[in-house]
Every structure is written in C-alpha cells, then in structure tokens.
Amino acid sequence: MIRVVDSxxxxxxAVASAVTPAVATTVTPTELLIATIARLLAGVxxxxxxxxxxxxxxxxLLTRAQSNGATRVSVLGSRRFNAFTNGGxxxxxxxxxxxxxxxxxxxxQIDGAANINLVGTDAYPQGGVRWPGSxxxxxxxxxxxxxxxxxxxxxxxxxxxxxxFISAAGPQDDGVFRPGGPHAMLTGLCLFDFDKARRxxxxxxxxxxxxxxxxxxxxxxxxDAPNVVPVTPLPTAAILALMRGQIRSEIGETYxxxxxxxxx
Amino acid sequence: xxxxxxxxxATQVPNGAKLVVAKDESGVAMAATRxxxxxxxxxxxxxxxPVSGLQADVLIGAGCVxxxxxxxxxxxEFGTGPAFTRAVKAGAIKLRDGxxxxxxxxxxxxxxxxxxxxxRGIIGxxxxxxxxxxxxxxxxxxxxxxxxxxxDSTAGKAADKTVGExxxxxxxxxxxxxxxxxxxxxxxxxxxxxxxxxxxxxxRELMLLAHASKKTLVTVEQVVEGNLLDDDARSGATIPALxxxxxxxxxxxxxxLGYHDAYPIDVAWMRAYVQLARTAEGFExxxxxxxxxxxDLKPLVxxxxxxxx
Numbered sequence: 093m094i095r096v097v098d099s100x101x102x103x104x105x106a107v108a109s110a111v112t113p114a115v116a117t118t119v120t121p122t123e124l125l126i127a128t129i130a131r132l133l134a135g136v137x138x139x140x141x142x143x144x145x146x147x148x149x150x151x152x153l154l155t156r157a158q159s160n161g162a163t164r165v166s167v168l169g170s171r172r173f174n175a176f177t178n179g180g181x182x183x184x185x186x187x188x189x190x191x192x193x194x195x196x197x198x199x200x201q202i203d204g205a206a207n208i209n210l211v212g213t214d215a216y217p218q219g220g221v222r223w224p225g226s227x228x229x230x231x232x233x234x235x236x237x238x239x240x241x242x243x244x245x246x247x248x249x250x251x252x253x254x255x256x257f258i259s260a261a262g263p264q265d266d267g268v269f270r271p272g273g274p275h276a277m278l279t280g281l282c283l284f285d286f287d288k289a290r291r292x293x294x295x296x297x298x299x300x301x302x303x304x305x306x307x308x309x310x311x312x313x314x315x316d317a318p319n320v321v322p323v324t325p326l327p328t329a330a331i332l333a334l335m336r337g338q339i340r341s342e343i344g345e346t347y348x349x350x351x352x353x354x355x356x
Numbered sequence: 357x358x359x360x361x362x363x364x365x366a367t368q369v370p371n372g373a374k375l376v377v378a379k380d381e382s383g384v385a386m387a388a389t390r391x392x393x394x395x396x397x398x399x400x401x402x403x404x405x406p407v408s409g410l411q412a413d414v415l416i417g418a419g420c421v422x423x424x425x426x427x428x429x430x431x432x433e434f435g436t437g438p439a440f441t442r443a444v445k446a447g448a449i450k451l452r453d454g455x456x457x458x459x460x461x462x463x464x465x466x467x468x469x470x471x472x473x474x475x476r477g478i479i480g481x482x483x484x485x486x487x488x489x490x491x492x493x494x495x496x497x498x499x500x501x502x503x504x505x506x507x508d509s510t511a512g513k514a515a516d517k518t519v520g521e522x523x524x525x526x527x528x529x530x531x532x533x534x535x536x537x538x539x540x541x542x543x544x545x546x547x548x549x550x551x552x553x554x555x556x557x558x559x560r561e562l563m564l565l566a567h568a569s570k571k572t573l574v575t576v577e578q579v580v581e582g583n584l585l586d587d588d589a590r591s592g593a594t595i596p597a598l599x600x601x602x603x604x605x606x607x608x609x610x611x612x613l614g615y616h617d618a619y620p621i622d623v624a625w626m627r628a629y630v631q632l633a634r635t636a637e638g639f640e641x642x643x644x645x646x647x648x649x650x651x652d653l654k655p656l657v658x659x660x661x662x663x664x665x
Contacts, residue, residue, distance in 0.1 A: 144432055169381065179561025180379070180406060181464075184457035188476050210428075212444075216486065217451045222444045224436060225428035227407065230455040231477035259455075261480025268479045268529055349433070 119326050121280065122147060122354065123335060124299060125244070127327035128283060129196075130154040132240055132276050136193040138164040140183055140236075142227065146350035148196040148242055150335070150343040157334055166192075170346040184228060187235040190271065194238040197229050201255040202241060204313025205291045206262030206274040208233070209255035216257050226259035233260035234270045241277035248312040251279075263288040282307050283324055284315065292316055297324040358602055359550070365573055365604040366391035369540050372422075374401040376463070376538035376569055377411055380432075380613055382559045383544040384411045385575040387609040393418045394647050401425065403538055405463065405565060406456035410613060410629070413437035414646070416449060417639045425452040425536070427459055434626045438633040453483055458490070460561070462536030463568040472532040479529055489534035499528040541569035544609045545595075546618075548576040552597030553584040566599040575606035577618060628653035 129151030133139055141149045152165045153173065166183070167173040176182040186192050199208035200223045210229055213220035233239055243250055263273045274286040277293060281302045284293040295317035298304055304321050327335065336354075344351030365388050369375060378384060382405070389411050399422040404412055407428040415421050417439025429440040443449045461473040474493070484490055543562055547555040554574050556562040566572040572595070584594045612629075614621035632638035638656050645653055 144430075177558055177560060179382070179460075179559065179564060180456065181460040181561060181564070184460065211453060211482075216482070217453075218445055218447050222436075222441050224430035225407070225426060225453055226455050226481070226483060227428045228456040230481040230483055231457045231475070234477035234479075258480065258482040264480055266480065267527065269476060 119332065121299070123327065123332065124324065125242075125278060125280075126151045126154060126335060126339075127331055128278055128324055129240060129242070130158065130331075131325075132238070132278070133163070133194055134158075136163055136238060138166065138186075138192055139194040140166040140186075140192050141168060142196060143168050145196055145242075146343060146347040147244075148240070149346060150339050150350075152194075153342045154331070154335060154339050157338055158331075167346055172345050173342070184231060187232055187272075190235075192232075192236050194240065194275070195232050195236040196240050196242050197233060197260065198241065198243045199250070199255070199259070201250060201252045201257075202243060202277070203252050203255045203262075204293060204315060206241070206277075206286055206293070207255045207258045208241070208260050208262075209257045210259040211257040213256050219256070229260035231260075232272070233262075233274075234268070234272050236272040238275040239272055241274055242279075243277075244280040246279035246281040246307070246310050248310060251310070252312045262286075263291060281310065287316075294318075295321055297322045299324045300326065358552075359548075359579065360602050360604055362388050362391045362575070362604050362606060363395075365575070365602055366395045366397070368571070368573055368602055369397055369400075369542065371397055372399040372401075373397075373539040374403060374537070376403040376405060376536070376541045376565055377408060378405050378543045378559075378562060378565060379407050380409055382561055383556070383615075384408075384610055384613055385542050385544040385573075385606070386411060386611060386613055387606045388542060388544075388573070388575050388604065389415065390646060393420060393643070396420075398422075403459065403536060404429070405561060406454070406459040409437065410626070413439045413633065414643075416440050416443045417633060418643060421449055423450040423452060425454060425459070427454045427456045431626065431630060434630050438630060439639055442636065451486075453486060455481070455483060458531075458533045459536065460564065461533040463538075463564050465533065465535035466537035466568040467564060470535065472534050474530045475533050476530065478531045484531070491532050492529050493532045495528035495530050497528075536568065538565075538569040539571070541565040541572040542574075543572075544575045544577075544606070544615070546576065547578050547580050547584065548574065548603045548605075549580050549582060549584045551583050551585075552600045552603060554595045554597075554600055554603065555584050555590050555593060556595060557593050560593070563595055566595045569599075571601035572599050573602050573604075574600060575604045575609040577607055577609065577615070579603075579605050625653055628655055631655055 125147050133155040139152045141152050149167050156163045156165045165173050199210055201209040210223055210226045212222040277284040282298045283296040285296045286293055293315040298321055300323055340351050340354050397420050400420050401423040402421045404426040409431045412429050429437040431437055458475055461475045465473040545554050545556050585591045612622035612625040632642040
C-alpha cells in the first residue's frame with residue numbers, strides 16, 4: 093500500500109510518489125472519483141442517483157457492472173436505468189421502506205457534524221448567496237443507510253465550521269427515526285469516513301498528488317486522521333477499461349455532455 | 357371540459373390563485389405560461405412539484421408570483437434561475453422552502469381530503485423553523501408501531517442507536533405535512549381526446565396534480581380521435597375528464613424546453629435567456645421578445661453569450 097505520511101506527525105508534507113507510473117499518468121481526477129465511489133457502493137442492492145450527478149451516476153453503473161447486475165441502479169433522468177412508474181414520489185416511498193441502500197448528496201456548505209446546506213449563505217431568506225433549494229435532502233438523509241456526500245470543490249467556503257442553514261441535519265442524539273445518514277464524504281482532495289456516534293469526520297485517504305496538510309488547510313472544521321493516511325487507490329487497468337468503454341457509454345444516455353468530455 | 361385556445365386557458369387562472377406546476381421531465385405548459393404572463397396574472401402562490409426551472413423563473417421575473425413553495429429552482433446545466441435569485445435577494449417573493457417528498461405528501465393529503473400527511477425525515481432541518489404548516493407530532497401508535505420499513509436496512513438502525521436514543525424511543529416524533537390543495541393545476545401532456553381525457557404516459561405524478569387540485573388545465577401536443585379510456589394500453593395512464601377543466605391544443609407547447617423524444621431543449625435560446633435574465637434590464641428585453649412571439653432571443657448589445665452555459 094502506498095502511503096501518505098501525515099505531515100503533522102512527520103513534520104513534512106509527503107506526497108504519493110510511488111504510484112505505478114503507467115497508470116498514474118493516465119487516470120483523470122474524474123475517473124479516480126468514479127472508481128472511489130464504486131468501492132463505497134460495493135455490495136449494495138439498490139443505489140439511486142439524483143439529478144445533476146454524472147460522476148455518482150457513472151460510479152453506480154460501474155458498481156452494477158462489477159456486480160454482474162446484482163446491484164440495481166436507479167438514475168433520475170435516465171430512461172434505461174430508471175424503472176419507476178409512479179412519478180417522482182416513488183423514490184421517496186422506496187427510501188422510507190428501506191428499499192434504497194445508497195444515495196448521494198452534496199452541499200453548498202457542509203460542516204464537521206455532517207449538516208448540509210443547499211439553500212444559501214448568511215441569514216435566511218435574503219442572505220448572501222442563494223442556491224436552488226433543499227430538494228429531497230431533508231428526507232433522504234434520514235432514511236438511506238449509505239448516503240455518500242460528494243463535493244468536488246474542497247475549500248473553506250464549502251467545508252465550514254457550521255453551515256448557515258441546515259437543509260438536512262447530520263446524525264443527532266435526538267431519538268428521531270433515522271436509519272440513514274452519512275456513510276462517507278468524497279471530495280476532490282480526499283475521502284472521509286463519518287463516525288456517527290462521535291459526529292466527526294475521519295480522514296480515510298488522500299488522493300494522489302495531494303497532502304494531509306492541504307486537506308487541513310482547505311477544511312474549515314476539525315476532523316480526525318490516523319498517523320499514517322493512505323493514498324486513495326487508483327483503479328486497476330481492467331476497471332479503467334470498463335469505465336472508459338461500457339460505463340462511459342451507459343452514463344452518456346443521461347449525461348451526453350459529460351460522456352463527450354470524458355477524454356480517456 | 358372544453359377544448360379552448362391558450363388565451364382562454366390563461367384566463368382560467370385567477371389572480372391570487374394557488375397554482376401548481378410540474379417539473380420539466382413531467383410536462384411544463386410553457387406556451388400557456390407565456391399567455392399567463394401576457395395577461396398579467398398577479399399574486400400567484402406558485403407550488404412546484406417538486407422543483408421547477410425556466411417556468412418558475414419567468415413567472416417570478418415577470419412579477420406574477422407573490423409566494424413560491426418549492427424544493428428547488430434550477431436551470432440545471434444552464435445554471436441557477438437568475439430571476440428567482442434576484443427576487444429572493446430583493447425580498448420580492450415570500451418563500452416557502454420545502455423538500456421534494458413533503459410537496460408530494462401535501463398533495464397526497466389533498467387528494468385524500470385529509471388535513472395532513474405524516475412524513476419521515478426533516479426533523480433537525482432549518483426548513484422546519486420556517487414552516488408553520490409542518491408541526492412535529494407524536495406517532496399515535498408509539499415507537500414500535502410506526503417504523504414502516506418493510507425491508508431490513510443494510511446499515512441496521514438498532515446497531516447505530518446510542519443509549520440516549522434508545523431511552524427516548526418511547527416517543528416517535530414525526531412531521532405532519534399540511535395538505536396542499538391548489539386552486540389550479542397547469543401542465544403539458546402528450547395526448548387528449550375530445551371527451552376531455554388526458555394521456556400522461558409514464559409521468560404519473562401529473563395524476564397526483566390533477567387529483568389534488570380544485571381544477572386542472574392541460575395543454576397537449578396532440579388531440580386524438582376516439583376515447584382514450586377505451587384503449588386498455590392507455591387507459592391506466594390517462595387522467596379521466598372528471599378532473600379536467602379545460603384543454604388547449606399546443607403543439608411544441610413545452611418549447612423552449614424539450615419534451616422527451618418529441619423535441620430537444622432549445623440550447624441557444626436557453627443560453628440567451630440566462631444571459632439576458634442576469635439583470636433586471638435584460639429580463640425586460642427578454643420579456644418583450646418572448647411576448648412578441650419571436651423564435652429567437654437577441655442578447656443585449658455588447659453582451660457575451662459564451663459565459664452563460
């Protein structure tokens with residue numbers, strides 16, 4: 093295993109340098125994210141993907157392909173990969189029944205307690221920046237066991253000490269029915285786990301070419317990290333080939349522009 | 357039910373109406389929306405099921421909306437809704453920020469003629485603090501009687517519970533979503549017959565809009581001969597005439613939005629719109645062009661369209 097040494101422990105900013113060169117030079121950041129999400133989805137029976145989510149969508153389809161179809165995928169906006177016939181409410185009914193194992197949420201702001209904000213900054217409602225709105229987050233976050241938080245931009249304006257508006261609340265000790273919640277958080281820099289009991293993120297791996305110190309510098313909340321933080325593993329050549337062939341074609345049905353820009 | 361023109365259809369939406377509209381994938385009556393703006397409808401309480409894009413943005417920008425009840429306003433790949441954003445910042449509309457399943461639940465309550473529908477999730481969200489129509493109540497069946505999950509979760513809920521959570525299991529809090537009964541539903545569908553039945557295909561939530569609303573106005577791509585209810589392959593996906601107030605025949609009635617396989621979204625138009633709508637002045641230019649039935653939108657002089665998409 094290639095490892096990144098925690099700079100706080102070692103007093104230096106170590107970077108992944110021993111990655112297999114032939115692969116490291118060709119895997120794009122997008123492909124690394126897709127492969128990483130697919131690992132997080134391993135074993136799920138049914139993953140749903142919301143709108144405007146090409147990378148999670150590609151990852152869900154990769155999981156499906158790797159499972160030989162055992163993983164059911166419902167991609168909103170797709171015709172081929174969406175079997176719903178009861179309108180938009182069907183996803184939410186399925187989630188409440190426990191028939192959706194994994195879903196993706198993002199956030200204009202995300203804080204260290206895994207609260208997410210899709211509404212806007214500063215005081216509600218007129219505040220600073222206004223975003224589109226909360227969509228299904230306030231509901232699905234409680235009900236889907238493996239919610240993967242996904243936000244490529246990893247900066248202090250996204251990862252804040254406390255969100256200005258809670259669209260969907262992270263796990264709390266409030267006795268509310270909550271079989272779901274954050275399972276992991278993937279960014280353009282790293283992968284976090286989330287400890288629901290302690291309500292803290294734990295750094296799981298840092299993507300090749302980035303450092304733990306960089307993650308600390310760009311994150312507005314405190315998080316835990318092991319002394320030695322692994323490098324996010326790159327996909328194997330076989331997975332890359334699967335992604336660039338079948339998966340790129342499949343996600344292109346819903347996201348033609350994304351597939352067209354996916355330069356292998 | 358009667359087959360009427362778009363102008364007549366627009367007169368069926370009174371000022372101050374609670375108007376419910378569908379998301380882009382379900383069917384948006386854009387041609388009828390233009391007639392609504394032209395007739396100068398005011399003070400709408402606009403409910404989007406559950407989200408909206410261009411339709412809500414132009415209605416807000418044109419000053420037709422007093423209250424917006426929505427889970428999200430976005431032009432998806434074309435960006436945020438510029439008129440929506442500007443109206444929020446100016447405090448020009450009253451906001452009832454929601455979440456998708458709550459909008460469905462409110463309509464389902466109206467469909468059943470009951471005052472509210474209980475719904476999981478939401479508790480802990482700041483949405484609740486701004487919604488006096490979403491009281492948190494106790495599950496009358498107690499904590500053991502109201503789980504409702506019929507499939508075991510892969511991440512078990514019991515295993516994740518802390519001692520504190522288990523101690524409070526005796527009380528099961530749940531949100532009561534007040535019924536949403538719209539005065540008018542307005543949407544676009546593929547087909548209608550001359551008996552007033554409307555075929556919606558797989559866009560099943562249009563049935564919910566019709567069932568929940570006091571009256572339903574529909575624009576359709578095509579009017580067919582015969583009775584849709586006589587065709588078993590179509591009848592299950594047909595809203596019967598008993599819910600339908602009026603239908604207008606509007607081919608390409610979703611333009612500039614796309615309609616499934618029938619026609620794609622007008623990308624050049626959308627790009628020009630987001631460029632124009634960025635400023636109040638630009639929006640007025642857009643409105644003048646749109647209402648004059650121009651096929652294309654011309655940018656303001658000196659504008660750069662390239663940045664918009």
